[in-house]
Amino acid sequence: MERTDTVKVSRLATGYHGRKGDIVVTQPFDAALYSGELTCLLGPNGAGKSTLLKTLSAFQPPVSGDIYINGRILSAYDDAELARTIGVVLTEKVNVSSMTVRQLVALGRSPYTGFWGALSHDDDAVVAEAMATVRIDALCDRMVSTLSDGERQKVMIAKALAQETPVIFLDEPTAFLDYPSKVDIMRLLHRVARRRDITIFLSTHDLELALQMADRLWLIDKTHGVVTGTPEDLSLDGSVARYFDRSGVVFDVDKGSFAIDWHPDSCVRLVGAGPRYTMVRKALLRNGYRCSSDVICDIVVEILPDSYLVNGRRCADIAGLLDELTTAIPVTE
Numbered sequence: 252m253e254r255t256d257t258v259k260v261s262r263l264a265t266g267y268h269g270r271k272g273d274i275v276v277t278q279p280f281d282a283a284l285y286s287g288e289l290t291c292l293l294g295p296n297g298a299g300k301s302t303l304l305k306t307l308s309a310f311q312p313p314v315s316g317d318i319y320i321n322g323r324i325l326s327a328y329d330d331a332e333l334a335r336t337i338g339v340v341l342t343e344k345v346n347v348s349s350m351t352v353r354q355l356v357a358l359g360r361s362p363y364t365g366f367w368g369a370l371s372h373d374d375d376a377v378v379a380e381a382m383a384t385v386r387i388d389a390l391c392d393r394m395v396s397t398l399s400d401g402e403r404q405k406v407m408i409a410k411a412l413a414q415e416t417p418v419i420f421l422d423e424p425t426a427f428l429d430y431p432s433k434v435d436i437m438r439l440l441h442r443v444a445r446r447r448d449i450t451i452f453l454s455t456h457d458l459e460l461a462l463q464m465a466d467r468l469w470l471i472d473k474t475h476g477v478v479t480g481t482p483e484d485l486s487l488d489g490s491v492a493r494y495f496d497r498s499g500v501v502f503d504v505d506k507g508s509f510a511i512d513w514h515p516d517s518c519v520r521l522v523g524a525g526p527r528y529t530m531v532r533k534a535l536l537r538n539g540y541r542c543s544s545d546v547i548c549d550i551v552v553e554i555l556p557d558s559y560l561v562n563g564r565r566c567a568d569i570a571g572l573l574d575e576l577t578t579a580i581p582v583t584e
């Protein structure tokens with residue numbers, strides 16, 4: 252499938268109009284979003300993610316620069332055209348307590364329905380398909396007020412799909428969800444972008460998930476502005492580390508993920524292999540011990556088939572091993 256740069260920004264600066272002049276949140280940058288791709292916008296609190304999404308959705312004007320959607324400048328779109336071009340899913344809980352799931356998803360058809368908003372058979376089919384895509388068919392007659400946060404988030408995504416726009420923007424769709432639900436939503440959006448060849452752009456704080464699941468990232472912060480690229484290119488060129496390394500957290504480019512920088516001050520010779528080796532090393536690191544199988548240390552931990560040895564004393568599990576460590580008598584070699 253051919254990739255099209257559906258959304259293009261040129262020397263775009265975002266921000267607000269203050270009494271003393273413009274407050275620039277993001278300095279001018281160029282970037283693009285592509286059809287068939289899921290792009291994630293990542294950055295620390297206050298970096299300007301919501302401001303950028305609101306600007307791209309035409310809820311507020313740019314401080315400077317231009318936004319083009321399907322080759323046409325955004326400011327030339329009227330409200331009706333915008334509603335058929337961009338679907339927007341915000342995080343705020345919608346106040347639709349007296350509505351069923353099906354009725355809420357059907358609101359996505361309002362850019363196409365007449366003055367009275369009556370749905371044609373075709374509209375009904377689009378609503379049913381949107382609910383099926385997001386796998387919420389079973390919820391269709393439930394009142395929206397009775398849904399869990401994750402279920403409601405899926406309903407809002409189905410509403411955006413029913414709107415049949417080539418572009419969908421979502422502000423933190425994975426906020427407040429448990430980890431499996433976050434994965435579920437991201438996987439769903441990734442699949443929908445591919446299958447329907449639409450452009451999906453979302454802001455998130457779920458860095459690890461975005462690194463795994465996004466086709467492309469936009470990284471944003473107040474110091475560096477915006478950089479864009481595949482998660483892999485941005486990992487390799489140091490951008491991910493530059494945007495997110497903090498004291499105590501380091502980006503491990505070999506694993507493509509972040510790790511806590513523990514600064515261990517003691518060492519343990521750890522003898523063994525496999526998943527229990529990995530788990531013991533993890534527990535020891537958290538308790539201030541650097542582990543290696545080939546160093547000479549006062550403390551030796553051995554992983555046996557059914558237990559652990561700490562300087563020759565047997566422990567049944569890792570909790571016992573940690574207790575034993577506090578009283579371990581140094582070995583003499």
Ligand SMILES: Nc1ncnc2c1ncn2[C@@H]1O[C@H](COP(=O)(O)OP(=O)(O)OP(=O)(O)O)[C@@H](O)[C@H]1O
Pocket residue numbers: 267274276294295296297298299300301302303
């Ligand atoms: N209406 C406003 N007028 C002036 N400044 C604003 C306004 N709204 C937000 N800001 C400022 O713009 C900056 C970016 O805010 P924004 O909400 O876009 O960040 P964000 O990256 O979405 O943050 P978070 O991750 O915390 O949601 C912040 O410094 C914020 O205080």
